[in-house]
Amino acid sequence: MDRNYPVYPYxxxxxxxxxxxxxxxxxxQEEAPGLEWKMYPRPIxxxxxxxxxxxxxxxxxxxxxGDSGIGRAVAVAYAKEGANITIxxxxxxxxxxxxxxxxxxxxxxxxxxxxxxxxxxTSEFAxxxxxxxYGRLDIVVHNxxxxxxxxxxxxxxxxxxxxxxxxxxxxxFYMTKASLPYLKKGSSIISTASRVAYEGDKNVIDxxxxxxxxxxxxxxxxxxxxxxxxxxxxxxxxxxxxxxxxSTYSADHVSTLGTDIPMGRAAQPxxxxxxxxxxxxxESYYVTGQVIHVNGGIIRDS
Numbered sequence: 001m002d003r004n005y006p007v008y009p010y011x012x013x014x015x016x017x018x019x020x021x022x023x024x025x026x027x028x029q030e031e032a033p034g035l036e037w038k039m040y041p042r043p044i045x046x047x048x049x050x051x052x053x054x055x056x057x058x059x060x061x062x063x064x065x066g067d068s069g070i071g072r073a074v075a076v077a078y079a080k081e082g083a084n085i086t087i088x089x090x091x092x093x094x095x096x097x098x099x100x101x102x103x104x105x106x107x108x109x110x111x112x113x114x115x116x117x118x119x120x121x122t123s124e125f126a127x128x129x130x131x132x133x134y135g136r137l138d139i140v141v142h143n144x145x146x147x148x149x150x151x152x153x154x155x156x157x158x159x160x161x162x163x164x165x166x167x168x169x170x171x172x173f174y175m176t177k178a179s180l181p182y183l184k185k186g187s188s189i190i191s192t193a194s195r196v197a198y199e200g201d202k203n204v205i206d207x208x209x210x211x212x213x214x215x216x217x218x219x220x221x222x223x224x225x226x227x228x229x230x231x232x233x234x235x236x237x238x239x240x241x242x243x244x245x246x247s248t249y250s251a252d253h254v255s256t257l258g259t260d261i262p263m264g265r266a267a268q269p270x271x272x273x274x275x276x277x278x279x280x281x282x283e284s285y286y287v288t289g290q291v292i293h294v295n296g297g298i299i300r301d302s
Contacts, residue, residue: 023259024241024266026251033146034243036068036095043241044268045073046102052080055281060134062086062126062179064117064171065144067096069242070192073269074141074276075099079106081277083139086111086130088122090144095243109133117144118166123174127182137182139280142172142191142214147207147248156206168210172217185229188280191218193236195295204248211236215291222289231288235275238295239266262297 025040036043061078065071066087072095075085085103087110089096100110111133115122130137146167150156176189183189196204197211214234222232239245239258245266246254258266275292278284293300 023255024257026255027246028249028251028254029243029247032148032244032247033065033090033144034068034245034247035092036072036243037098039241039243039246043069043072043243044270045273046076047270050077050080050270050274052077052082052106055081055277055283056139057082059083059138059280060086060130060136061139061141061280062088062130062137062175063141063143064088064175065192066141067092067099069244070237070240070269070272071141071143072099073273074143075103075110076106077270077273077277078139078280079103079108079110081281082108083280084109084111084134086113086126086133088113088115088117088126088144090114090116092243117171117174118163120170120174120178123171123178127175127178131182137179138184138187140175140179140183140187140189141276142175142189144168144171145192145207145210145244147204147244149203149248149250150205151203153205161206164206164210165213168207169213169217172214176221180230183228183230186282186285187230188284189221189225189230189232190276190279191232191234193218193234193291195236195238195293195298195300197236198300199298207248218291219289226288231279231284233279233284233287233289234291235272235279236291236293236295236300237267237272238293238298240272241266241268258296261295265296267294267296 067089194211196208218234
């Protein structure tokens, strides 16, 4: 691979203004949902210019899919704000341990739980281990997902459809049910939705449909839990440089990722994480049932 490929620039980090579409070196991973350590260039999950101010001091956050991508960036941002972390991941041991080591540099603890969220017992185990270690739970982030590539609905096998929903939708129910006995007034549940839930995408038919379910879940649970003082919201990212992307799309598609949106580029994970911080803090105490769109300038009505 050409190591002279330009490093991904963005406003404020290298003091450059992006004027031309920025893409990435062509690459594809067969493993799903992908491995961050194999990507080049590596996703940027932390911005040194962001200094925490204790907004989540003493809080406990459980993040599914927190080993890499957006989940890793959220774990780092929460750690900078003082939260202790539990990360639930499938089998990406190297990525998970790398995230743990980085997060704990900020003086917090990071508990790793390896397990398959398609099994409801994984959620029960993760919550129980979190309570055993920390004694409380304040923030639940539903982030784990798979994103199979499709060209036609006829390519979506019954087995693939079942797997997508068991991975992307069922755990919303499993983890929320396992967590609710421990969540209190002021707690927050945050899900990762997607721009494709609103505009669709012919190349990820079952994934886009499952993300529509995430939006509906968010709005429904917000109404269901508002009397308990528990807020439920979501973040809908646009294209982002994550392992899920390189395990979904062809190398040719990756090389043009995000160049068709107004900002002309995909997001780095750290650019999405602040929305998760906002929704977890008391600053968003009047916000529930909402979806924050972090998508590089694509206008959404809802």
